[in-house]
Amino acid sequence: MTNYYIEDNGEVRVLKFNKLKEFEDKVELVFTFNTYGNGFKFEDDIDVRKTKFIKVSKYLNINSLDIVLPKQTHTDCLKCIKNVSKTNLIDVDGLITDIKNIPLATTFADCTPLFFYDPIQNVIANVHSGWVGTTKKIGLKAVQTLIDVYDCKPKNILCFIGPCIRKDHFLVNDDCKNIFEELFKDFINKYNIIEITDKFNEKGRQYSIDTTLINKILLKDIGILEENIFDSELCTMCNSDKFHSRRAEGINYEANTGIMFLK
Numbered sequence: 001m002t003n004y005y006i007e008d009n010g011e012v013r014v015l016k017f018n019k020l021k022e023f024e025d026k027v028e029l030v031f032t033f034n035t036y037g038n039g040f041k042f043e044d045d046i047d048v049r050k051t052k053f054i055k056v057s058k059y060l061n062i063n064s065l066d067i068v069l070p071k072q073t074h075t076d077c078l079k080c081i082k083n084v085s086k087t088n089l090i091d092v093d094g095l096i097t098d099i100k101n102i103p104l105a106t107t108f109a110d111c112t113p114l115f116f117y118d119p120i121q122n123v124i125a126n127v128h129s130g131w132v133g134t135t136k137k138i139g140l141k142a143v144q145t146l147i148d149v150y151d152c153k154p155k156n157i158l159c160f161i162g163p164c165i166r167k168d169h170f171l172v173n174d175d176c177k178n179i180f181e182e183l184f185k186d187f188i189n190k191y192n193i194i195e196i197t198d199k200f201n202e203k204g205r206q207y208s209i210d211t212t213l214i215n216k217i218l219l220k221d222i223g224i225l226e227e228n229i230f231d232s233e234l235c236t237m238c239n240s241d242k243f244h245s246r247r248a249e250g251i252n253y254e255a256n257t258g259i260m261f262l263k
């Protein structure tokens with residue numbers, strides 16, 4: 001039994017979370033598949049990328065030009081959005097709003113999509129947390145912003161984790177492993193986060209790291225309830241026939257998009 005379902009109208013295919021059916025008149029959240037040309041290249045100019053939102057915008061009944069799309073650079077920078085801004089958001093990896101009809105979009109190709117919704121304060125956050133963003137704790141910082149700026153209580157916040165690269169496929173060498181060990185030394189040995197593999201590349205032995213689990217631990221630490229974390233449990237690499245994956249597609253990889261807005 002999965003906690004998501006798929007909608008496909010012949011022009012666009014999206015993943016949606018079961019839990020949000022309860023709030024379907026309040027909030028929309030979709031994550032695109034790689035079908036029907038719904039892919040985005042990171043080097044695409046933002047306006048070019050917006051034209052690629054036409055099909056999914058039609059499906060969502062929104063104006064593609066209203067979509068707020070930051071230029072993500074693996075920062076921990078979050079922006080609270082107050083209007084449909086035509087200005088380019090540079091070096092921003094998370095968007096937050098409590099205003100209706102502002103579609104917030106982020107793109108992913110293996111990185112972890114973290115989406116938040118507080119049904120009490122009616123606020124959303126759409127966060128791109130790659131492994132670098134995870135080391136910078138951008139998901140935790142998004143929740144902290146929801147608490148500080150929007151008066152949210154952690155126990156009310158729902159968290160949704162989209163398709164991303166999972167532990168068995170996220171292989172790194174010593175240098176990257178050491179960063180995680182140092183940053184998360186408080187809990188890294190308490191959980192099964194890092195595993196030594198029998199794989200080697202030109203840089204030596206490879207380790208697998210569970211970045212999704214790190215995000216979940218950080219979120220639970222700040223008070224998000226276990227039962228309010230809804231993980232698609234999908235790996236983009238295992239499902240590279242369905243989703244874009246940077247590691248599966250190589251240098252010409254494209255990205256999936258998560259679009260979220262209040263109604």
Ligand SMILES: [Zn+2]
Pocket residue numbers: 165166168169235236237238239
């Ligand atoms: Zn996988």
